[in-house]
Amino acid sequence: MLKELREDKVRTFSIFASLLLTAFILTLIVCIVTHTTGQALALSMLTAEIRFAIELSLLTSATSTLLCIAISIPAAYALARYEFRGKSLINTILDAPLALPPLVAGVGLLILFGTTSFGKGLAEQGLVFVFTPLGIVIAQFFVNVPFMFRILKGTFQGINPRYEHVAKTLGCTDGQAFWRVTLPMSKHGLLAGSVITWSKGIGEFGAALMLAGATRMKTETLPISLYLNMSCGELNLAIAAATILIVISLVSLFIFERYGGFAHVF
Amino acid sequence: MIRIENVSKDLGEFFLRDISLEIQDQEYFVILGPTGAGKSILLETLAGIFRPDTGKIFVDDREITNVPPRERNIGMVYQDYTLFPFLTVEENIGFGLKSRKMEKSTIKRKVDELTSLLGIEQLGHRYPGTLSGGEQQKVAIARAIAIEPKILLLDEPLSALDSRTRDYLREELKRVKRKFGITMVHVTHDQTEALVLADRIAVLMHGKVMQVGTPYEIFSKPQTEELADFVGIENILRGMVQRTENGVAEIEIEIHGKIRAVSEIHEGAVKVFIRPEDILLCKSKSECSARNVMGGRITDLQDIGPLTRVTLDTNLVSLITKQSRAELQLQQGDPIYATFKATSAHVVSA
Numbered sequence: 001m002l003k004e005l006r007e008d009k010v011r012t013f014s015i016f017a018s019l020l021l022t023a024f025i026l027t028l029i030v031c032i033v034t035h036t037t038g039q040a041l042a043l044s045m046l047t048a049e050i051r052f053a054i055e056l057s058l059l060t061s062a063t064s065t066l067l068c069i070a071i072s073i074p075a076a077y078a079l080a081r082y083e084f085r086g087k088s089l090i091n092t093i094l095d096a097p098l099a100l101p102p103l104v105a106g107v108g109l110l111i112l113f114g115t116t117s118f119g120k121g122l123a124e125q126g127l128v129f130v131f132t133p134l135g136i137v138i139a140q141f142f143v144n145v146p147f148m149f150r151i152l153k154g155t156f157q158g159i160n161p162r163y164e165h166v167a168k169t170l171g172c173t174d175g176q177a178f179w180r181v182t183l184p185m186s187k188h189g190l191l192a193g194s195v196i197t198w199s200k201g202i203g204e205f206g207a208a209l210m211l212a213g214a215t216r217m218k219t220e221t222l223p224i225s226l227y228l229n230m231s232c233g234e235l236n237l238a239i240a241a242a243t244i245l246i247v248i249s250l251v252s253l254f255i256f257e258r259y260g261g262f263a264h265v266f
Numbered sequence: 267m268i269r270i271e272n273v274s275k276d277l278g279e280f281f282l283r284d285i286s287l288e289i290q291d292q293e294y295f296v297i298l299g300p301t302g303a304g305k306s307i308l309l310e311t312l313a314g315i316f317r318p319d320t321g322k323i324f325v326d327d328r329e330i331t332n333v334p335p336r337e338r339n340i341g342m343v344y345q346d347y348t349l350f351p352f353l354t355v356e357e358n359i360g361f362g363l364k365s366r367k368m369e370k371s372t373i374k375r376k377v378d379e380l381t382s383l384l385g386i387e388q389l390g391h392r393y394p395g396t397l398s399g400g401e402q403q404k405v406a407i408a409r410a411i412a413i414e415p416k417i418l419l420l421d422e423p424l425s426a427l428d429s430r431t432r433d434y435l436r437e438e439l440k441r442v443k444r445k446f447g448i449t450m451v452h453v454t455h456d457q458t459e460a461l462v463l464a465d466r467i468a469v470l471m472h473g474k475v476m477q478v479g480t481p482y483e484i485f486s487k488p489q490t491e492e493l494a495d496f497v498g499i500e501n502i503l504r505g506m507v508q509r510t511e512n513g514v515a516e517i518e519i520e521i522h523g524k525i526r527a528v529s530e531i532h533e534g535a536v537k538v539f540i541r542p543e544d545i546l547l548c549k550s551k552s553e554c555s556a557r558n559v560m561g562g563r564i565t566d567l568q569d570i571g572p573l574t575r576v577t578l579d580t581n582l583v584s585l586i587t588k589q590s591r592a593e594l595q596l597q598q599g600d601p602i603y604a605t606f607k608a609t610s611a612h613v614v615s616a
Contacts, residue, residue, distance in 0.1 A: 160346070160348065162344050162346070162348045163348050163350065165310065165313065165315045165335070165342065165348075166342055166344070166348050166409075166410075167350075167361070168313075168314070168315065168334070168335040168336055169313055169314075169335045169336070169338070169340055169341060169342040169362075169410075170336075170361050170362030170365055170409070170410075170413060171336045171362050171365030171366050171413065172336060172365055173334070173336065176365070180361075181350055184350075184352045185350070185351065185352060187352075
């Protein structure tokens with residue numbers, strides 16, 4: 001009896017803690033979206049500035065996600081399938097951007113692209129990253145690529161190499177076996193990775209701010225817009241940007257939970 | 267003919283050491299061995315998934331050691347089916363034909379032929395995840411033979427199935443071999459499977475081929491004690507050959523006294539292997555017809571399926587039918603005579 005009561009107490013206390021946390025998060029979201037009227041919100045969303053921010057955010061995050069996919073597929077495959085010298089070191093380094101504060105990453109990117117001969121060489125070829133939308137793409141890519149990499153690595157590790165073996169006996173080259181068998185079997189991981197990389201890209205602020213700056217109607221993504229408008233008291237515009245970011249986050253979270261439940265991000 | 271010459275491969279935990287084998291055309295060849303013996307690597311090396319560290323592999327006198335899997339014309343079936351989960355049964359079976367750039371209508375015709383041959387024509391549009399284990403394995407077999415391979419490699423193909431499905435699929439495998447004239451190389455740890463299916467068996471242990479022979483040679487005439495133990499020979503006696511006459515040796519065995527056994531070894535220390543089912547039991551010495559009779563007491567009776575395993579205080583083990591047990595009215599502690607023929611004992615030098 002006493003034992004049951006004690007178990008009951010644990011149950012009551014732990015459920016209470018979870019409810020408290022839920023209430024805190026919900027309150028926060030409700031606070032933002034109800035801070036202004038629906039009409040004001042709608043009007044703000046139609047302004048040229050917010051429309052620009054939406055477009056730039058969509059474009060940069062989609063581009064950086066594609067970049068993440070393009071490099072993570074081969075890199076994750078190598079680390080999932082092959083043994084080679086320095087593998088564990090590479091594994092750790094590839095995860096490093098996760099632990100690095102985005103602002104620090106941004107400083108690094110700024111130094112690399114702004115001051116080194118490598119960065120200057122790229123700029124001479126027309127690839128200017130400092131204070132340009134291209135900088136936003138690179139900042140998003142650098143900060144978020146570990147998410148894609150880790151999810152894909154987990155996905156590839158979860159696929160028995162025997163599928164590829166069979167495909168090879170059935171006439172595939174190594175590349176074809178990957179393309180026709182492993183990649184289709186990874187589609188959930190790929191989707192989950194893309195969604196999380198994309199949504200984190202849309203929300204990326206610190207590194208982008210450092211490298212691309214916060215110039216109205218030039219490098220103004222949604223988070224930059226939120227920051228700029230908050231600083232100058234344009235509350236309606238700021239809330240509009242925040243609301244869009246909330247919607248994107250919630251939808252992404254839903255898709256990720258639906259398809260990426262098996263993938264290990266951390 | 268497949269010829270494997272001195273093949274070694276080291277993958278850390280699993281390895282092959284100096285494997286040499288010859289497998290004849292259209293033979294049903296079983297590679298038998300305990301878990302971790304290196305059976306799967308041997309098969310995957312034959313398929314071209316792994317390249318041997320040393321040694322060569324030939325098929326019909328053409329060296330294929332460095333030929334990629336896709337050019338070997340070898341089919342592969344795994345224990346866990348490895349059907350492509352995102353393709354239907356038809357698409358799975360047609361996978362290899364599509365790789366060979368065959369026309370859609372030809373692929374369709376071949377897939378239909380195979381599904382009807384294996385009795386899975388009603389499953390064509392289903393996805394592998396919705397099929398039973400037996401059905402999935404049939405699809406995997408159909409997929410492997412669709413490319414008309416000369417050789418079919420089977421890695422524990424029946425091990426994940428329930429016993430009825432296993433019996434049924436065993437017959438299917440034999441039928442496939444007869445119909446298409448494919449050389450089958452089948453890896454298993456299951457001795458019954460090896461006994462039922464094999465034309466010849468190679469026993470693989472610790473990455474080495476221990477013995478190659480017909481099922482009779484492997485199960486009744488193993489060459490070492492380890493092999494004897496592996497194939498279930500529970501009676502291993504040690505003794506000295508006293509003399510031989512007309513190919514029958516008189517061997518002095520500790521505790522048991524003199525026995526007679528057909529032997530090619532004429533002197534020295536020997537081991538005598540006798541399968542438990544070759545040891546018969548009788549209540550009185552006079553009823554025993556065989557030349558070797560040994561008295562003892564029953565220390566244990568154990569039912570295993572339709573058989574009873576009888577252990578004697580002389581450490582001999584006999585397998586008898588339940589019917590014999592009832593007729594002899596055997597009880598623990600009973601005095602009993604164990605008897606076996608001179609031809610049932612296999613003698614190797616110690």
